[in-house]
Amino acid sequence: MKNLDGKVALVTGSGRGIGQSIALKLASHGARIVINDLDLEPAQETAELIRKMGGEAAVCHGNVSAPDFAERYVKTAMDHFKGIDIIVNNAGFTWDNVIQKMTDEQWYAIMDCHMTAPFRILRAAYPAISAAAKAEAAEGREVFRKIVNISSVSGLNGNAGQVNYSGAKAGVAGMTRALAREWGRFKVNVNAVAFGFIETRMTVATADAGATVNIDGRDIRVGINPEAAKTFAQRNPLGRPGTTEEAAGAVYLLCTPESNYISGQTIAVAGSPQ
Ligand SMILES: NC(=O)c1ccc[n+]([C@@H]2O[C@H](COP(=O)([O-])OP(=O)(O)OC[C@H]3O[C@@H](n4cnc5c(N)ncnc54)[C@H](O)[C@@H]3O)[C@@H](O)[C@H]2O)c1
Numbered sequence: 001m002k003n004l005d006g007k008v009a010l011v012t013g014s015g016r017g018i019g020q021s022i023a024l025k026l027a028s029h030g031a032r033i034v035i036n037d038l039d040l041e042p043a044q045e046t047a048e049l050i051r052k053m054g055g056e057a058a059v060c061h062g063n064v065s066a067p068d069f070a071e072r073y074v075k076t077a078m079d080h081f082k083g084i085d086i087i088v089n090n091a092g093f094t095w096d097n098v099i100q101k102m103t104d105e106q107w108y109a110i111m112d113c114h115m116t117a118p119f120r121i122l123r124a125a126y127p128a129i130s131a132a133a134k135a136e137a138a139e140g141r142e143v144f145r146k147i148v149n150i151s152s153v154s155g156l157n158g159n160a161g162q163v164n165y166s167g168a169k170a171g172v173a174g175m176t177r178a179l180a181r182e183w184g185r186f187k188v189n190v191n192a193v194a195f196g197f198i199e200t201r202m203t204v205a206t207a208d209a210g211a212t213v214n215i216d217g218r219d220i221r222v223g224i225n226p227e228a229a230k231t232f233a234q235r236n237p238l239g240r241p242g243t244t245e246e247a248a249g250a251v252y253l254l255c256t257p258e259s260n261y262i263s264g265q266t267i268a269v270a271g272s273p274q
Contacts, residue, residue, distance in 0.1 A: 002030030003256050008081040010034040010073060012064050012121070013091025015042025017200035018150070020049075021248035022088055026255060027055040031086065034077045035059045038091070038213065056081075063215065064091045064117035065109075070124035077128075084128045086255050089118035089172075090150045093213040094202065095220050096161040107164045109215055114168035115175070118149055122179060133186035144187050146255045149176050151194040151266055156274050161225075169194070173266040180264030189263040191254045196270025197232040198242040205229040238271040 009026045013019040015037030023033045027050040035050075037043035040061045047057035060076040062069055077084050092114050095106045129145060136143045154162050155169025173192050180190040197203055201211050205226035212219040233241050250269040253259055268274040 004086075005030035007031040007085040007255075008034065008077055008083050009086035009088065009255070010036070010077055010084065010121070010125075011088040011090055012036045012073075012117070013038070014046050015039055017202065018195070018198055018244045018247045019088070019090040020046050021244035022090060022251045023057075024049060024053075025245070025248040025252045026086065026088075027053060027057065029252065029256075030055075031255075032056040032081050033058075034073065034080070036064065036073060036091065037061065038063050038215075064121070065112040065215070067120075069117065070120035073121060074124040074128065083132060084125050084145070086146045086148070087121060087125060088148045088150070088251055088255075089121060091117065092150065092202075093215070093220060093222065094162065094165050094224075096165070096224075098161055099163050102164060109220075110164035110168050111171075113215075114165070115171045118172065119175060122147065129183070129188060130186055133188070136187075142187055144189060144257065144260045146259075147176075147179065147183075147188060147190040148251050148254045149190075149192040150251075151176075151192045153194050153196045153268060153270050153274055156194050156266070156268065176266060177264045184263060189254070189259060191259075191262060191264070192266040193247075193250050193254065194266050194268045194270070194274070195247055196242060196268065196272065196274075197229075197236065198244060198247045200244060203229060203232075203241065236271050240271075242269065242271055 009031040011023045014023040014035045035043045043059045050057040058080040060073045149172045151172040152169040154166045158166045176192040204223050211222045
């Protein structure tokens with residue numbers, strides 16, 4: 001018997017990077033995964049990797065910021081697997097600039113992806129989660145469900161050049177605390193993890209990065225300032241950036257029965273105190 005056998009987990013942005021590692025990790029412990037990504041091919045690749053492991057996966061392709069996305073995503077989960085046990089709001093990108101140069105478009109693109117999309121997904125999941133929890137309570141059973149919202153140390157400490165991203169990721173922590181209070185009665189643990197520097201295409205030095213994220217027809221370059229990339233890793237007490245597997249491990253902990261009495265917390269996963 002695996003720890004997450006029979007559970008249904010929705011993981012946004014699971015075509016690459018941390019999201020892919022989370023999807024694979026949860027699947028390796030028995031969960032069935034509802035994959036999402038902006039890009040169809042990487043999403044299908046993750047689903048294929050899960051099937052090769054003997055697991056089950058469904059794909060709901062698209063931009064989490066689209067107004068109809070949340071309903072579509074929840075419907076995919078219900079159509080394929082008839083329930084929702086875990087939601088990991090992971091999809092994200094950065095679009096940095098100092099405040100005097102940051103446009104409204106930049107501000108709202110980041111708010112839409114990191115704050116509004118998780119809000120809508122969680123709202124859309126309410127009917128399925130509350131109905132299941134009420135039925136379980138009527139049978140005298142306590143079944144825990146898990147929400148893990150992905151935040152960032154930029155949201156905890158602030159990061160120059162990221163008023164949009166730092167604001168949105170701090171907002172994720174606030175939303176997490178509020179929903180933990182609302183959904184405790186349904187036995188839902190709502191937590192967040194705030195990652196430090198995890199090696200993905202998002203944190204590759206821009207000079208080396210060829211990739212872009214296409215949001216509403218506009219290509220946004222991924223990667224960070226090369227100097228920042230170097231100093232983040234050097235200053236870390238553990239002496240290196242985190243891996244996506246280490247990031248996924250922390251999310252997995254918050255999806256296990258061992259974490260049933262942890263709720264409303266934002267846990268830094270950064271190799272150092274924050
Ligand atoms: N890498 C880090 O150091 C770090 C640190 C703190 C927080 N985070 C957060 O972790 C999450 C994952 O980042 P990552 O480093 O794995 O990046 P990544 O670029 O490697 O992977 C992100 C995935 O999400 C998808 N995606 C992006 N925007 C999307 C959207 N609007 N709709 C659907 N899919 C979308 C991308 O296509 C990509 O496959 C993000 O929320 C990010 O803010 C990362």
